[in-house]
Amino acid sequence: MRTRERAERLLAAVTEALPGGPHADATRAATAQVVRVAQAPISVALLAEGDDDHVVSHHLWQPLLGDGAPALTPQRSTLGYVTAVRLRAVAREQAAVRAVSVSFLDRAGIARCRSRLLDRLGDGQAPAADWAQALAQARRLWPAADGRCRAGLTELVALHRAEVFAEHLLGVAGVPARLDAVHQATMPFHVGGATGGVPPFPDATAPGPYAPGTELTQSVLHRVFPAVRRITVEVDVPHARWPLADEPLELVDLPVLAPRLATGRADLLTEDELGAASAVVLLPGPRRDAERAVRAYPHVTVLTGPVGAALRTGPPAAAPAADDLRDAVLGAGRDAGRAARAARAHAAHLDLRRVLRAAAAALDEEPPAAPPPPPAAQERLRDLVGRVGTELTALIDDVGRGVAGPDARLDGGMTPQAAVTQRVVARVHSWPQWAVLFAAVAEQHVQPGDGFDREEPPARPEVFEATFRATLRELPSVVGEVVDATVAAWRQRRSPRLGPLKAALLDDVEPARERLALDGSDAVLTTLRRAVQLDWLTRAGPTDGAPAGDAEAARQAFPLAPERPLPWHDPHGPGRHQVTVMRVRRELVEAVRRLAVEGLAVEQARRVDAIRHELRELRAALPRTDAEIRALAGADPDVEPDPPQVLARRVEALLDEDDRLSRTDEEGR
Numbered sequence: 001m002r003t004r005e006r007a008e009r010l011l012a013a014v015t016e017a018l019p020g021g022p023h024a025d026a027t028r029a030a031t032a033q034v035v036r037v038a039q040a041p042i043s044v045a046l047l048a049e050g051d052d053d054h055v056v057s058h059h060l061w062q063p064l065l066g067d068g069a070p071a072l073t074p075q076r077s078t079l080g081y082v083t084a085v086r087l088r089a090v091a092r093e094q095a096a097v098r099a100v101s102v103s104f105l106d107r108a109g110i111a112r113c114r115s116r117l118l119d120r121l122g123d124g125q126a127p128a129a130d131w132a133q134a135l136a137q138a139r140r141l142w143p144a145a146d147g148r149c150r151a152g153l154t155e156l157v158a159l160h161r162a163e164v165f166a167e168h169l170l171g172v173a174g175v176p177a178r179l180d181a182v183h184q185a186t187m188p189f190h191v192g193g194a195t196g197g198v199p200p201f202p203d204a205t206a207p208g209p210y211a212p213g214t215e216l217t218q219s220v221l222h223r224v225f226p227a228v229r230r231i232t233v234e235v236d237v238p239h240a241r242w243p244l245a246d247e248p249l250e251l252v253d254l255p256v257l258a259p260r261l262a263t264g265r266a267d268l269l270t271e272d273e274l275g276a277a278s279a280v281v282l283l284p285g286p287r288r289d290a291e292r293a294v295r296a297y298p299h300v301t302v303l304t305g306p307v308g309a310a311l312r313t314g315p316p317a318a319a320p321a322a323d324d325l326r327d328a329v330l331g332a333g334r335d336a337g338r339a340a341r342a343a344r345a346h347a348a349h350l351d352l353r354r355v356l357r358a359a360a361a362a363l364d365e366e367p368p369a370a371p372p373p374p375p376a377a378q379e380r381l382r383d384l385v386g387r388v389g390t391e392l393t394a395l396i397d398d399v400g401r402g403v404a405g406p407d408a409r410l411d412g413g414m415t416p417q418a419a420v421t422q423r424v425v426a427r428v429h430s431w432p433q434w435a436v437l438f439a440a441v442a443e444q445h446v447q448p449g450d451g452f453d454r455e456e457p458p459a460r461p462e463v464f465e466a467t468f469r470a471t472l473r474e475l476p477s478v479v480g481e482v483v484d485a486t487v488a489a490w491r492q493r494r495s496p497r498l499g500p501l502k503a504a505l506l507d508d509v510e511p512a513r514e515r516l517a518l519d520g521s522d523a524v525l526t527t528l529r530r531a532v533q534l535d536w537l538t539r540a541g542p543t544d545g546a547p548a549g550d551a552e553a554a555r556q557a558f559p560l561a562p563e564r565p566l567p568w569h570d571p572h573g574p575g576r577h578q579v580t581v582m583r584v585r586r587e588l589v590e591a592v593r594r595l596a597v598e599g600l601a602v603e604q605a606r607r608v609d610a611i612r613h614e615l616r617e618l619r620a621a622l623p624r625t626d627a628e629i630r631a632l633a634g635a636d637p638d639v640e641p642d643p644p645q646v647l648a649r650r651v652e653a654l655l656d657e658d659d660r661l662s663r664t665d666e667e668g669r
Helices: 002-017 022-041 059-064 106-119 131-144 148-163 180-185 216-225 264-277 288-294 316-363 376-404 417-430 434-439 462-508 510-516 521-533 552-556 579-623 624-633 645-669
Strands: 042-047 082-090 096-104 175-178 229-236 248-252 279-282 300-304
Touching: 002 022, 022 300, 022 316, 042 264, 059 300, 059 316, 082 264, 096 180, 096 216, 106 131, 106 180, 106 264, 131 148, 148 216, 148 264, 175 180, 175 521, 180 216, 216 229, 229 510, 248 288, 248 316, 264 288, 279 288, 279 316, 300 316, 316 645, 376 462, 376 521, 376 579, 417 462, 417 645, 434 462, 462 521, 462 579, 521 579, 521 624
Parallel strands: 042 248, 042 279, 082 229, 279 300
Antiparallel strands: 082 248, 096 175, 096 229
16 A cells, blocks of 8 residues: 555656656556556465366355355356456345456467467477468368367367457456356357367358447357456455455456366466466365466465365355355465565566656756657647648638539539529429419410409419519528538538547547636637537528519519510410410529529628638637647646756656655554
C-alpha cells in the first residue's frame, strides 16, 4: 500500500514538473504499472494430479465455500482452461456468484500451444511457422497415427478452428458470460481419448469469425473453448467463513496433472499460472508429478493440502478437509501472496525510478537552447486543425457543383430542377377550376351547365389569374424546400470525409475542455465542432424575395390574355374540346414552372454564396499559430517552456523526495 501511495505521489509531482512529451508519457506508464501490481488481488493456485479430472472443478467448491454454495465449474472436465474464483467477503449467509467473465489467448499464446502440440507428436519435423504448415503436417501424420496421436491432431485442428471463430476475441480479457453457459459448454474434442477414423481437418469453406460483441452462449463457447485462457468467477462469500476484510482473494483452479489427460494447451496454461503465482496448494491424492512441476518455480510457496482423498467423496465427508484447505489458504497462502505482491510492487517502483533517472539524463543531454519536443497531444491537435482546414477548402471548392452545378441532386437522385417541376405540376393540377371543367366534359367536349351557373363563369381568365397569383406566392417555400433538400444531400455525400475528423475531435480536443480557461479557447472549440458537423448548412433562413411576388410581375407572367375569353366560352365553337382545356393547363403549368426555375437558380446562387461565406469564416477562425494550438491543448500560450536542464533538476529533486519517503517508511516499520 505504501509503495502504491508513493508512486501516486510521484506521478502527481512529475505531472506538475514535466510539461508533457515522451518523458512524461513513459513516467505515467511506469506509474500505472506500479499501481496495477500493488492493487492486484492475492492469488493462490490449486494443483492436483491423477486420472480424476473432476477432483478440483466439481468436488471442491461447495465444501470449501460453505453449504449452499453454487457450482462454479462444470461437472465435466475443465482441462482446457484455468478457472479463477475471486472471493469477496460480504455480510451474508451463503456464497453467491456476482459475475462471470472469460479471457482469451492472444495469437502468440495460440502459436505457443500449436508448437507444443506438434512437439508432443514427435515426428522430427521442423517447427511449423504458421497454420498452413501445421495443418499440412497434421494431414501427413493422420493416416499412420495411433489413437493417442489422433487425439492430439484433433486437438490441434480444434485449436485452429477456435482461433478462426474467436478472431475478434483474441487477447481480450473480461468478456461477460453466464454461469450456465460455462457449465453446459464442452470442449469440441475429447481430451486424452482416442478418436474415430474421420479426419478432423476443417473445410476450406469453414465459417468465419463471430461478429464483434457476440454473446458467449453455450454454442459460442463450445466453438471458442480451445482459445479460452481463463474464466473468472466473482463470488461473494460469507465474511464469517472467509474473513478477507476489503482484500479480494483469488483461488486459481489449475488443470489436473494426469498423463492420460495431458494436453499441450493445458500444460502451457499451467506453466504460465505457476510462473505468476505466489503460492500453490497441492491437493489430496498423488503428488509426485505436482511436486516435480512446482520445483521448476522456486519463488512459489508450496502448501500441502489436507491428507487423503476426502475432497473426492462429496461435501459431508469433505468438510474437515475443506476447512484445513481454507486455513492453509488464509494463512500461509495469503501471507505468501502479500509478500509476493509487495515484492512485485517494489520491483515495479524501482523500474519507475529507473525511468525517471533516464528521463533526467536525457534532458541533461539536450542542447540548453533547444525547447523540449512538443507533447504528442499538441501535435495531434495541430494535425487535426490542418486536416479540418483542408476539408473546409475542399468544401468551398465543391459547394458550387454540389448545390447549384451539374452534381446537384436530392436524396433520390432527382435534380433540383426536376424536383421543382414536379412540385409545380402537382400544385397547378390541384387548382379547383380543373375539377369543375373536367366534370363538365361529356363526349370529349365541355358542356355548359349548372356547374358554371353557380359561380363565376370560368370562361374568363380572371378566375385562373387569382389562383395563379396565389400559387406564385407559394413558390419561395417550394424553392426553399428543394434547395434545403439539395444542400442536405450534398452534406450527406460529404459526411464520410468528415467522420474521422469528428472522431479525432472527440478523442483529442473534447477531453481537454475542462482544463481550458475561458480566454477564447471555447470559441475555437465551437469553430471546430461547426466545421466537422455541418448540420447548420440546411438552416439558411428564408429567401430574400419571392419570385414574381409583386402584382406587376405576376400580370406579366400570366400566359392568358385577360381581355380575351377562354376558348370554350362559345358553346358551339371548336374550343370546347377537352384537349383545349389540357393545353391551357399546360400553358399555366409552364408559366409557373418557368418562374419557379428562375427562382430556383436565384436561391441556389444565394445559398452557395452564403455557404461559401460561412465556410471561409470557419477556415479563417481556425487556430493557426503555435500559441493558439497550445491554448487549444490546455497549455498557457504566453509562457516559454523551461530549458530541459531545469526540468532535469526537477526530476532529480523528485527522486530525492522519494528517497526521503522511503527512509521514513522503513523507520516506521
